[in-house]
Amino acid sequence: MPAKKRFKTDYPGVYFIEGQAVASGKPERIFYVMYRRDGRLIEEKVGRQFQDNMTAAKAARIRAERIEGRSPSNNARREAEEAAKQAEAGRWTLAKLWAEYSSHKTPGAALTTDRSRFEKYLKPAFGEKEPAEVLTLDLDRLRSRLLKQGKSPQTVKHVLALFKRLVRFGVKKGLCDSPAPRRQTISMPRVDNETTEDLDADELARLVQAIKDEPNIQAANFMRLAMFTGMRRGELFKLEWRDIDFERGFIHIRHPKGGKSQKIPLNDAARAVLASHPHVADSPYVFPGQGGKQRVTIQVASNRIKARAGLPADFRPLHGLRHLFASTLASSGEVDMLTLQKLLTHKSPNMTKRYSHLRDDALKQASEVAGNLLGNVGTPGDSTGRKVVSLGKER
Known part of the structure; x- marks a missing residue:
């Protein structure tokens, strides 16, 4: 396919070719710039007339910024975006840790409960963060917020314990670094586990x-x-x-x-x-x-x-x-x-x-029964007629 004709503009190093607008199919100018960097001639597209609202003057400003290094070239930007994607893929956020952690667990009620805790409480707060990015203050705020919402101390404790398990799992599997203790400390709410329910x-x-x-x-x-x-x-x-x-x-x-x-x-x-x-x-x-x-x-x-x-x-x-x-x-x-x-x-x-x-109360009651029975034997008021068993002579 023959190369399209280039049209010069009033700005050095800026030209355009004739193309068609993507939406309407009408004729549209596509602007390019040429410049040198580090001895290399660089030629790259900077935008379309209608789609990008590009003009020759705007293209000239972009060319000047790229010559001065204030704006990256298309290749440099693509490389930076690719590097960012790879870095993101290598980031073990809490959401990714949960996905990996849950895949190792046996399906059942316990996993279902943990999934609910993660989706409701941990994911909205820390889902896109790596463990080391979560600070003590963040965890304190989560704990305080859940308690103010009326969640029981036991529920809040389970949520924070799940966070702790996810971090420990990630560290153990080599997926993330262990957070520095001075930056991340988990304070569990006090739970009254002594409550017993009884019926009369x-x-x-x-x-x-x-x-x-x-x-x-x-x-x-x-x-x-x-x-x-x-x-x-x-x-x-x-x-x-x-x-x-x-x-x-x-x-x-x-x-x-x-x-x-x-x-x-x-x-x-x-x-x-x-x-x-x-x-x-x-x-x-x-x-x-x-x-x-x-x-x-x-x-x-x-x-x-x-x-x-x-x-x-x-x-x-x-x-x-x-x-x-x-x-x-x-x-x-x-x-x-x-x-x-x-x-x-x-x-x-x-x-x-x-x-x-x-059990102590029951034993005390039994002891009191024995004490009352034996303590009253032989007293003037004792009318039980119980036998007194000799314990032998004193030695």
Whole structure:
């Protein structure tokens, strides 16, 4: 194809060729400039008459800027843009770290929850930043903002802990540098983990009746099993029929919150619930969700049962049943803390300590009974007729 004719302008080193406007197809001038830099002759396009509103005078000003080095040449600009793209591709922002981090995780409720925390809280604040660009002040502002929005200290702690995990993952995989401690320190909000939820006898009776009146048998038995075993909501969501060992009397809990898989005893009350519970065809789950897949929520039914029972507003239907199970055992005085820790599948005994005061109260009451019985023996007011057992002669 022959070269197009060049037309000179009144400005040195500026010329144009005739072309067609992209939008209208009408004739349009396309301006070029020529100049030398570092001994090399450079010839490059600077713009179109209509599309770029280019004129010969404007082209001359651009030529002067490029000769003086105040404006980069087209090639230099393209090289800079390419370098910027490559630099951006090499930047491990928090959003890219999350994508990589999540790809290494097993799909499930925990990952779904983390994804929600990232999308809601971390991505809007720090998604386009590299970990080292996030300062202590940024994290403090995020913590303060979430608390002011009414998020619980526990929720805020989970969000900041996820940020910490993402940074640690990036450093471990060699994707980013570890932020300098003097520039980035994470202050966790104080969380009151000593709260235990309990029901008095009347409230418990109303709850049992409300569960009995619940028309959704899946929801009713879900609540019953939570009450009789103390299992976590997520553990019940994941529970499969193969996890129930009726013969040996155990329930296998796969991947519990505490870490490795464990098993807990299948007591008579839980056995009765499971023995009568209907199986859903083509689903391995005891309490399946839609389409026989793993359930992800039971909130509507559990809140309905809570409302029917008239329970306190701050009682959490499922987590509260776990606390109810634990506090009932602890206050009986018949279960030691180590056994309770194993039944609750707590990884650390520190989590179980919140119930120790209930066991202490039960032991104190038992001690008082013994003290009253033995302390009154042989006194003038003692009419029990109990035998006094000789402890032997004093030595």
